[in-house]
Amino acid sequence: QITLRESGPALVKPTQTLTLTCNFSGFSLTTAGVGVGWIRQPPGKALEWLALIYWDNDKDYSPSLKNRLTITKDTSKNQVILTMTDMDPVDTGTYYCAHRHDNTACLPDWGQGTLVTVSS
Amino acid sequence: QSALAQPPSVSGAPGQRVTIACTGSWYDIGGGYGVHWYQQLPGTAPRLLIYASNNRPSGVPDRFSGSRSDTSASLAITGLQAEDEADYYCQSYDTRLNAYVFGTGTKVTVL
Numbered sequence: 001q002i003t004l005r006e007s008g009p010a011l012v013k014p015t016q017t018l019t020l021t022c023n024f025s026g027f028s029l030t031t032a033g034v035g036v037g038w039i040r041q042p043p044g045k046a047l048e049w050l051a052l053i054y055w056d057n058d059k060d061y062s063p064s065l066k067n068r069l070t071i072t073k074d075t076s077k078n079q080v081i082l083t084m085t086d087m088d089p090v091d092t093g094t095y096y097c098a099h100r101h102d103n104t105a106c107l108p109d110w111g112q113g114t115l116v117t118v119s120s
Numbered sequence: 121q122s123a124l125a126q127p128p129s130v131s132g133a134p135g136q137r138v139t140i141a142c143t144g145s146w147y148d149i150g151g152g153y154g155v156h157w158y159q160q161l162p163g164t165a166p167r168l169l170i171y172a173s174n175n176r177p178s179g180v181p182d183r184f185s186g187s188r189s190d191t192s193a194s195l196a197i198t199g200l201q202a203e204d205e206a207d208y209y210c211q212s213y214d215t216r217l218n219a220y221v222f223g224t225g226t227k228v229t230v231l
Contacts, residue, residue: 037220039166046123047158047166047209049220060218096165105213105220106156106171113165 002026004036004097004111011117012087018116022080022097029055029075035100036080037107038071042093052100053080089118124148124155124210124223131229132200140226142193142210148221153213155193157186160207169208170195197228205230 008020022036029036037052037060051061051071061069070083080097094115098107125143132138142155149155154173158166168177170186173193183204185196197204210223 039222046225047160047211047222049211049222052220060220063217063219103153104156104172105153106168106211107158107166108168108171108177110165110167 002099002109004099004109006095006097006111006114008095008114008116010115011119013120014088014118016087018082018084018087018091020082020084020095020097020114020116022082022111024078024080024097024099027099027101029053029073029078029080031055033100033102036073037098037100038080038082039096039098039107040091040093041096041113042090045093050084050095051082087118092116092118122221124212124221126208126210126223126226128224129227129229131231132197133231134200134202136200137196137198138200138228139197140195140208140210140228142195142223144191144193144212144221146191147216148191148212148214149188149193150191151213151215153215155186155188156211157184157193157195158209158211160209162206166209200228200230202230204228 004024035054038050053071094113096113099109157170159169160166173188174186
């Protein structure tokens with residue numbers, strides 16, 4: 001059974017850096033084709049893809065947020081970490097991590113999401 | 121990157137058939153990685169509904185079906201049920217930008 005769980009601060013102040021951790025089980029991030037990504041959703045709005053890291057440590061980033069994002073993995077801990085710098089109230093939303101299991105580029109497994117509010 | 125275009129809302133009576141269109145480009149839907157569909161019930165995480173244009177993961181009712189043609193795709197729900205009331209998103213991969221891209225989302229209302 002594949003599970004993913006996001007964790008991180010519920011509240012961050014403007015200009016601070018957000019660090020989110022995705023803990024996963026049921027698959028290995030060393031298997032060819034596998035990846036873990038991050039997607040966010042502002043309240044009442046659409047999904048927005050942020051970043052994804054692959055089994056071979058290749059990384060894809062949203063072009064519009066690339067300068068603020070860093071995604072890393074710790075395969076020994078089954079963790080993927082996303083950092084986002086210079087947080088702003090418009091970054092408020094639910095942040096999900098998701099599992100990509102092959103080269104179809106779909107995301108069959110998602111965490112429950114973690115709500116991050118940016119406010120002073 | 122630009123989001124894939126979807127209608128904001130569609131509605132239908134129980135038992136009817138509704139379709140949701142998703143429009144992209146030759147770099148994403150037409151770019152070789154296909155298109156996938158997700159259902160998001162209120163207050164929950166998205167759930168994969170259709171992958172690679174027209175394939176259903178195990179557990180997804182066959183009332184849901186997908187199709188793709190060139191740079192657009194569609195999701196059809198036949199025999200609409202009250203529990204189908206949710207937001208639906210298409211998703212693909214932009215081969216020019218090396219970026220995943222979601223649709224703008226469609227809210228399905230069961231009348």
